[in-house]
Amino acid sequence: MNNVSMLASIGVAAGEEMAKDEKVILVGEDLATQGSCWGYFTGFADKFGKDRVLNMPLCEQGYSLFSCGAAMMGYKPVVEFMFADFAALGFEAVADVSAKFRYNSGGKNSLPIVWLCPEGAGARSGCQHSQCVESWFANVPGLKIAAPTTPGDVRAFLRAAIEDPDPVLFCFHKAIFGIKEDIPDTLDEVPSLKNAAKIVKPGSDLTVVAYHRALLKCLEAAEQVEKETGKTIEIIDPRVLIPFDKEALYKSVKKTGRLLVSHEAPERGGFGAQIIAYAMEECAGDMKSNPVSVCGKNIPIPWGTLEDYALPSAADIKAGMLKALE
Amino acid sequence: MSFSNEELLDMYSDMVNARVMGEQIIEYIKSGRIAGAIHPSIGQEAISAGVIQAFKKSPVKKNYGTCTHRSQRISIWRMGWKPFVGELLGRSTGVNSGVSGEYHTTDIDGCTIPATGALGGTWGILAGVAWALKQQGRKDEICFAPYGDGAVQEGATYEAMNIATLYKLPILFFVENNQIAMSTPTTQETVLENISDRAAAFNMRGVTVDGNDPIAVCEAIIEGMDLAAKCEPNIVEAKTFRWEGHFIGDPQTYRDLSFRDHLDDIDPIIKYENVLKEQGVIDDRMIVQVHDDERKKVQDIFEGTFNDAPATEEMVMDYNRLYSNDCGGEL
Numbered sequence: 342m343n344n345v346s347m348l349a350s351i352g353v354a355a356g357e358e359m360a361k362d363e364k365v366i367l368v369g370e371d372l373a374t375q376g377s378c379w380g381y382f383t384g385f386a387d388k389f390g391k392d393r394v395l396n397m398p399l400c401e402q403g404y405s406l407f408s409c410g411a412a413m414m415g416y417k418p419v420v421e422f423m424f425a426d427f428a429a430l431g432f433e434a435v436a437d438v439s440a441k442f443r444y445n446s447g448g449k450n451s452l453p454i455v456w457l458c459p460e461g462a463g464a465r466s467g468c469q470h471s472q473c474v475e476s477w478f479a480n481v482p483g484l485k486i487a488a489p490t491t492p493g494d495v496r497a498f499l500r501a502a503i504e505d506p507d508p509v510l511f512c513f514h515k516a517i518f519g520i521k522e523d524i525p526d527t528l529d530e531v532p533s534l535k536n537a538a539k540i541v542k543p544g545s546d547l548t549v550v551a552y553h554r555a556l557l558k559c560l561e562a563a564e565q566v567e568k569e570t571g572k573t574i575e576i577i578d579p580r581v582l583i584p585f586d587k588e589a590l591y592k593s594v595k596k597t598g599r600l601l602v603s604h605e606a607p608e609r610g611g612f613g614a615q616i617i618a619y620a621m622e623e624c625a626g627d628m629k630s631n632p633v634s635v636c637g638k639n640i641p642i643p644w645g646t647l648e649d650y651a652l653p654s655a656a657d658i659k660a661g662m663l664k665a666l667e
Numbered sequence: 668m669s670f671s672n673e674e675l676l677d678m679y680s681d682m683v684n685a686r687v688m689g690e691q692i693i694e695y696i697k698s699g700r701i702a703g704a705i706h707p708s709i710g711q712e713a714i715s716a717g718v719i720q721a722f723k724k725s726p727v728k729k730n731y732g733t734c735t736h737r738s739q740r741i742s743i744w745r746m747g748w749k750p751f752v753g754e755l756l757g758r759s760t761g762v763n764s765g766v767s768g769e770y771h772t773t774d775i776d777g778c779t780i781p782a783t784g785a786l787g788g789t790w791g792i793l794a795g796v797a798w799a800l801k802q803q804g805r806k807d808e809i810c811f812a813p814y815g816d817g818a819v820q821e822g823a824t825y826e827a828m829n830i831a832t833l834y835k836l837p838i839l840f841f842v843e844n845n846q847i848a849m850s851t852p853t854t855q856e857t858v859l860e861n862i863s864d865r866a867a868a869f870n871m872r873g874v875t876v877d878g879n880d881p882i883a884v885c886e887a888i889i890e891g892m893d894l895a896a897k898c899e900p901n902i903v904e905a906k907t908f909r910w911e912g913h914f915i916g917d918p919q920t921y922r923d924l925s926f927r928d929h930l931d932d933i934d935p936i937i938k939y940e941n942v943l944k945e946q947g948v949i950d951d952r953m954i955v956q957v958h959d960d961e962r963k964k965v966q967d968i969f970e971g972t973f974n975d976a977p978a979t980e981e982m983v984m985d986y987n988r989l990y991s992n993d994c995g996g997e998l
């Protein structure tokens with residue numbers, strides 16, 4: 342498939358899984374009527390029927406709990422929060438019900454639910470339509486969290502998430518819906534959520550771990566820094582946060598002795614802090630400089646173009662890279 | 668609706684059973700043998716007896732449901748004595764080896780859906796279960812969704828009722844109105860005299876019955892189940908009264924406790940005994956016998972279960988209990 346956008350890749354993956362397994366259903370707002378607010382499920386209601394594309398009234402708490410009930414009876418709901426921020430209203434279903442169900446059942450039954458979280462700023466829509474939510478949920482045992490960036494990865498890991506028997510929070514970034522690439526017509530092998538990190542760009546002087554829009558900004562900054570300093574930077578896209586691919590992190594950090602993490606969610610309590618903790622637990626003796634984190638600021642995301650003040654820019658990242666390389 | 672003598676007596680022993688179990692649990696808590704917040708249903712025994720009889724008598728043969736923190740008797744009907752009491756006492760013989768605890772007991776094969784600790788959520792979950800039953804063409808199965816007068820003030824219950832009626836789901840919403848939620852009387856929770864009036868907002872049927880009369884409860888539940896099986900969601904509310912504190916040891920400074928001087932006047936068990944005596948179904952000798960039998964049954968199962976081993980650290984920390992494959996990360 343040529344020139345597939347990241348947005349379209351959501352539909353590609355969901356369509357493939359729905360064709361493969363009739364237990365896969367979609368649940369959310371405006372899904373049957375307009376293929377979701379974002380349009381990636383356009384035509385799905387006609388193709389798969391309204392019994393599998395469930396158009397819900399505005400009730401995130403209601404339909405996310407409903408999806409847990411359907412999953413208890415053998416369905417595999419893919420549940421969309423139109424904006425990831427609205428997962429706040431579904432928090433109980435995600436964190437208290439889906440994540441704990443298998444444990445309470447003594448390991449007998451899992452809830453195979455995918456919680457779709459279109460997240461991040463870029464649309465200039467203010468503090469309650471722009472947040473990245475992965476860290477809200479990372480503190481909940483029982484959940485897996487995927488956060489792929491590119492169309493090919495979003496397609497592959499969404500399929501992995503749907504096929505996984507446990508609940509998976511699936512975060513993807515709205516501001517980069519439009520990035521495009523060629524992706525395979527068929528996915529020969531659905532990847533594992535384990536060992537998912539990918540070296541996007543090899544290098545030997547600094548390890549950068551970043552995902553989503555911050556990853557693209559890191560690539561941009563790295564190009565400049567490499568030109569200016571003559572150093573080379575290794576950029577890792579973890580693609581999945583839980584389970585985190587620690588081996589890939591250790592291997593790179595042991596080689597470079599330097600680490601920068603970047604994501605759009607606020608820095609404090611963000612997943613980047615966890616990544617730094619992992620690295621320091623294992624590689625402290627290899628470090629040549631202190632780890633650096635260039636993440637969202639610890640403020641609400643302001644309205645309109647003011648949001649740029651709250652987010653890590655390529656310039657911020659470049660400065661962070663130079664600091665890490667000192 | 669007619670009831671055989673056997674059914675009437677069955678409800679009676681269920682009521683007595685719930686009463687003596689409540690008393691026994693209070694004793695165990697006071698003597699330190701039970702830890703954890705257990706909420707006995709003393710004074711509300713007509714509800715569990717009526718509900719259980721309805722489950723047995725209804726032509727709807729199977730129902731999925733949650734339990735509440737105040738429905739030990741119904742939990743036992745669903746799961747069996749040992750699996751439930753083991754769970755309540757945190758013993759490895761519990762249905763979830765004592766790890767999930769009383770309110771979150773999870774047994775899909777046994778039609779027990781776990782209740783959410785944050786009240787309000789379970790009706791939404793049961794709407795999803797009901798959708799699945801309908802989707803799978805399981806015509807003689809429904810969901811039974813119980814809650815208290817406090818829990819139904821949560822907005823999540825409205826969303827669940829809305830979804831249930833939109834999708835015409837086989838579900839019966841049951842409100843056990845004991846006129847208080849922790850310390851807050853129902854008059855401070857809602858302006859409605861009858862919570863079942865909320866049904867009108869969703870174009871459902873709603874009825875309110877005397878929750879201290881097991882026959883009235885049973886009849887209303889059977890009717891509600893019939894409707895639910897026709898994919899007509901509906902509400903049954905049963906009004907009763909909580910005698911004890913919210914939890915054992917609750918000083919209850921928030922209410923006038925003078926009703927406790929006249930408990931015989933409001934006791935649903937005594938009221939029902941009089942009905943059965945009038946019909947010649949029971950006499951004083953049988954009453955004593957039933958109390959003795961039920962007390963012994965409760966004591967035997969609790970004493971036996973106290974001796975069961977608690978869950979081990981290995982069971983608590985069992986990775987496979989939490990994740991289905993090796994993609995969960997470390998514990």
Ligand SMILES: Cc1ncc(C[n+]2csc(CCOP(=O)(O)OP(=O)(O)O)c2C)c(N)n1
Nearest residue numbers: 737784785786815816817818845847848849
């Ligand atoms: C969301 C939420 N808020 C508060 C509580 C604390 N709580 C536990 S039981 C209870 C009272 C519930 O009253 P009701 O539903 O009438 O049941 P009852 O205890 O009277 O049987 C409260 C407030 C809770 N568990 N969940």
